[in-house]
Amino acid sequence: MSQEKQNVEFKKSSCILCSVNCGLDIQTGGESGRELLKIKGDRDNPSSQGYLCNKAARLNYYQMGQDRMDTPMRRKSDGSYEAVSWETAIKEVAAGLNKVKNSHGGDKILFIGGGGQGNHLGGLYSDGLQKALGVRYRTNALAQEKTGEFWVSGKMFGGGPHGDFEHAEVSVFLGKNPWQTHGFPKTRTILKDISRDPKRAMIVLDPCVTDTAKISDYHLQLQPGTDAWALSAMIAIVIQEELEDKTFLSNHTEGFDQIHAYFAQLDIAEYCKISQLDLDLVTRATRRLAQAKSVSIFEDLGTQQNINSTLVSYLQRILFVITGNFAKKGTANIGVSLLSVTDASKGDVSAKSTKKNINKKVSPVLGSKVIVGLLPCNEIADEILTDHPDRFRAAIIESSNPVHSYADSARMREAMQALEFSVVIDVAMTETANIADYVLPAASAYEKHECVFFQVDFPKNTFQLRHPIVDKLAGTKIEAEIHTLLIEELGALKPLHVAILRTAAKLGRRSFALAFTALLKFKPELMKVLPSLLYRSLGQTLNQGKSASAAPFWALCHQFVRKNRTYANNAGFTGSLWQAGEKMFETLLNSPSGFIFSDSGTDYSDTWKRMSRADKQIQLHLPELFPQVCNLDTSLLACPKEFPLILTAGQRRGETTNTIIRDASWDKKNKSSSLYIHPVDADKLKIESGDQVKISTQTGSGQTHAFVTEQQRPGFISLPNGLGLDYKNSQGKKVHIGIAPNELTSSDRKDFFAGTPWHKYVPAKIEKLSIA
Numbered sequence: 081m082s083q084e085k086q087n088v089e090f091k092k093s094s095c096i097l098c099s100v101n102c103g104l105d106i107q108t109g110g111e112s113g114r115e116l117l118k119i120k121g122d123r124d125n126p127s128s129q130g131y132l133c134n135k136a137a138r139l140n141y142y143q144m145g146q147d148r149m150d151t152p153m154r155r156k157s158d159g160s161y162e163a164v165s166w167e168t169a170i171k172e173v174a175a176g177l178n179k180v181k182n183s184h185g186g187d188k189i190l191f192i193g194g195g196g197q198g199n200h201l202g203g204l205y206s207d208g209l210q211k212a213l214g215v216r217y218r219t220n221a222l223a224q225e226k227t228g229e230f231w232v233s234g235k236m237f238g239g240g241p242h243g244d245f246e247h248a249e250v251s252v253f254l255g256k257n258p259w260q261t262h263g264f265p266k267t268r269t270i271l272k273d274i275s276r277d278p279k280r281a282m283i284v285l286d287p288c289v290t291d292t293a294k295i296s297d298y299h300l301q302l303q304p305g306t307d308a309w310a311l312s313a314m315i316a317i318v319i320q321e322e323l324e325d326k327t328f329l330s331n332h333t334e335g336f337d338q339i340h341a342y343f344a345q346l347d348i349a350e351y352c353k354i355s356q357l358d359l360d361l362v363t364r365a366t367r368r369l370a371q372a373k374s375v376s377i378f379e380d381l382g383t384q385q386n387i388n389s390t391l392v393s394y395l396q397r398i399l400f401v402i403t404g405n406f407a408k409k410g411t412a413n414i415g416v417s418l419l420s421v422t423d424a425s426k427g428d429v430s431a432k433s434t435k436k437n438i439n440k441k442v443s444p445v446l447g448s449k450v451i452v453g454l455l456p457c458n459e460i461a462d463e464i465l466t467d468h469p470d471r472f473r474a475a476i477i478e479s480s481n482p483v484h485s486y487a488d489s490a491r492m493r494e495a496m497q498a499l500e501f502s503v504v505i506d507v508a509m510t511e512t513a514n515i516a517d518y519v520l521p522a523a524s525a526y527e528k529h530e531c532v533f534f535q536v537d538f539p540k541n542t543f544q545l546r547h548p549i550v551d552k553l554a555g556t557k558i559e560a561e562i563h564t565l566l567i568e569e570l571g572a573l574k575p576l577h578v579a580i581l582r583t584a585a586k587l588g589r590r591s592f593a594l595a596f597t598a599l600l601k602f603k604p605e606l607m608k609v610l611p612s613l614l615y616r617s618l619g620q621t622l623n624q625g626k627s628a629s630a631a632p633f634w635a636l637c638h639q640f641v642r643k644n645r646t647y648a649n650n651a652g653f654t655g656s657l658w659q660a661g662e663k664m665f666e667t668l669l670n671s672p673s674g675f676i677f678s679d680s681g682t683d684y685s686d687t688w689k690r691m692s693r694a695d696k697q698i699q700l701h702l703p704e705l706f707p708q709v710c711n712l713d714t715s716l717l718a719c720p721k722e723f724p725l726i727l728t729a730g731q732r733r734g735e736t737t738n739t740i741i742r743d744a745s746w747d748k749k750n751k752s753s754s755l756y757i758h759p760v761d762a763d764k765l766k767i768e769s770g771d772q773v774k775i776s777t778q779t780g781s782g783q784t785h786a787f788v789t790e791q792q793r794p795g796f797i798s799l800p801n802g803l804g805l806d807y808k809n810s811q812g813k814k815v816h817i818g819i820a821p822n823e824l825t826s827s828d829r830k831d832f833f834a835g836t837p838w839h840k841y842v843p844a845k846i847e848k849l850s851i852a
């Protein structure tokens with residue numbers, strides 16, 4: 081048997097390319113033993129149950145990427161990098177951050193990222209580092225898309241409800257193409273089931289003829305950016321035809337009178353005209369929705385990165401609430417989690433800070449809203465570059481690539497260069513790492529324990545602590561270790577306290593719990609660095625220290641059982657509180673395919689209990705947003721004459737995933753980087769598929785090849801997400817495929833409320849450069 085064959089083995093893990101995180105069975109091996117050779121769906125995963133899509137097959141391009149880093153790097157004065165030891169890097173990074181803290185205050189250090197897609201464990205540990213430094217402001221990818229939605233959900237429900245598409249009679253997809261972007265377990269299977277079932281229906285609001293739109297019952301192919309008008313028309317149809325659920329409204333909501341008064345007089349035909357939708361089609365789709373026993377709605381980047389983003393989040397919720405689609409099977413329900421990403425993201429800003437501007441939850445320079453503790457990504461460059469005493473002076477960037485991902489890459493590069501100190505923690509030499517003062521190489525998501533804090537399902541919630549399936553790339557460290565080393569170097573975690581708890585841990589978990597409680601009572605400041613304290617102490621007893629980074633889950637499991645005893649009991653975690661918490665933690669450690677940690681049973685009305693609002697009443701009238709709903713502004717839709725086309729900068733397609741796969745050599749024919757254009761526009765510009773074109777916006781320009789397709793709507797062009805990255809190919813040569821979308825976007829074009837970018841509505845023009 082060859083050496084290569086001997087190294088081959090299947091192991092449990094999951095896909096990290098979208099929020100569904102399907103369970104995978106991965107055959108590892110290859111020359112180094114560290115490759116992901118063959119990838120199948122894991123039938124033992126309680127959430128995905130063997131499901132996966134085509135994208136997972138490309139994960140080895142992430143794992144074995146040529147620009148993975150294997151040593152810490154320090155930038156020299158000429159801009160080039162030199163390798164340094166870990167010891168040197170940790171000392172110098174801690175000193176650099178401390179210097180900024182001592183000169184300007186910890187609140188002048190910005191934290192960006194904290195765990196990537198499918199890898200949230202690093203974020204847990206980074207929290208300790210932030211607290212040790214007094215960091216108050218942070219941001220991450222959620223503030224590029226979801227913050228408006230979070231704010232609306234929090235205000236209306238006191239929680240984040242999610243649809244139940246598996247059981248919904250009518251499913252509505254708003255600026256979302258779930259066939260390609262998924263968003264809930266077993267997506268394609270469920271979409272096929274809906275489209276085959278004559279008793280169910282699918283409504284899609286999308287300017288493009290997406291794969292999902294093709295199998296829908298009602299495709300409302302609206303003019304880009306007009307979702308708020310289309311949704312207003314649908315709400316008005318419900319109200320003017322008296323299709324609302326009156327019993328539900330009177331029992332469970334407040335503010336319907338104001339909603340009714342406005343929508344009862346709305347000119348439905350005029351609003352359909354603005355959206356360029358057929359009134360009859362909108363009416364039929366709305367009646368189907370209003371008369372269904374259950375409806376679930378999913379909004380995504382098509383609207384969240386578009387004009388009126390937060391208003392659309394509000395309007396779609398009004399629509400499903402007035403039709404009574406909440407807290408029932410097949411509708412929106414509120415799940416539970418061990419620790420949610422938004423909880424983990426809150427930081428000090430939303431919690432208990434005392435400074436005047438922090439109490440108001442606004443950013444230090446521009447005074448923008450801080451939602452779930454996150455600054456709007458679009459404003460980070462200005463928060464650094466503005467000549468203001470409270471501007472950010474340093475940044476810690478973990479598993480995030482703002483130079484590529486945030487609007488106006490050129491300005492973001494300038495902002496990075498203006499910082500007094502910056503450090504990037506990442507697996508690869510990204511565009512952002514390439515400007516940082518220090519770069520600390522992290523192990524990949526398949527080389528360490530990892531997990532996801534998206535547990536939005538209902539009534540059962542699953543959790544998977546993924547185990548490492550290949551050896552770490554030599555020279556890298558896991559984020560838990562990196563953050564803990566920095567915390568120790570800063571003096572926020574003392575060897576004595578670790579030693580006391582280590583000794584107790586050796587005597588058993590009961591002894592550890594007693595010592596842990598006593599120590600925290602005596603030294604409450606250790607709460608700030610709790611994950612690292614657990615990692616260094618209890619962690620050393622978990623699988624001989626090999627599973628040390630899972631130690632914080634010991635506290636989280638006990639906390640979950642205390643707060644949600646019935647749900648934990650239903651999931652099999654019975655006995656005393658201590659026994660149930662211990663059982664859950666042991667199950668978590670020993671279930672590489674994941675496990676069900678919470679089961680709400682069959683009573684969907686438990687969703688009411690999960691609303692944090694004491695009165696359990698849904699708030700329909702939000703005074704912060706309703707005036708804008710009543711005054712939708714069509715001037716926002718106007719494009720300058722010289723940029724007559726509307727560009728989607730970062731379309732999710734079948735071929736593309738996200739930027740963690742930097743090496744695009746899986747795309748042998750380079751088809752993925754095409755600019756999509758409708759035949760009507762292509763004819764006018766005499767462009768054919770394959771022609772090289774130049775695309776320009778008010779911010780920048782780029783070149784790629786065109787693909788003429790009726791999938792687009794006339795006047796509407798698109799570029800894919802996840803491309804335009806610099807990477808090295810297998811010969812070590814630098815390659816750049818496609819256009820980086822944010823070389824074309826502007827940070828000024830953003831939602832008035834949440835500051836989320838209008839990446840899906842960028843005025844643009846194109847010119848043909850050559851004939852194919």
Ligand code: SF4
Nearest residue numbers: 095098101102133136
């Ligand atoms: S990209 Fe596909 S395989 Fe990966 S998590 Fe998403 S749906 Fe699953």
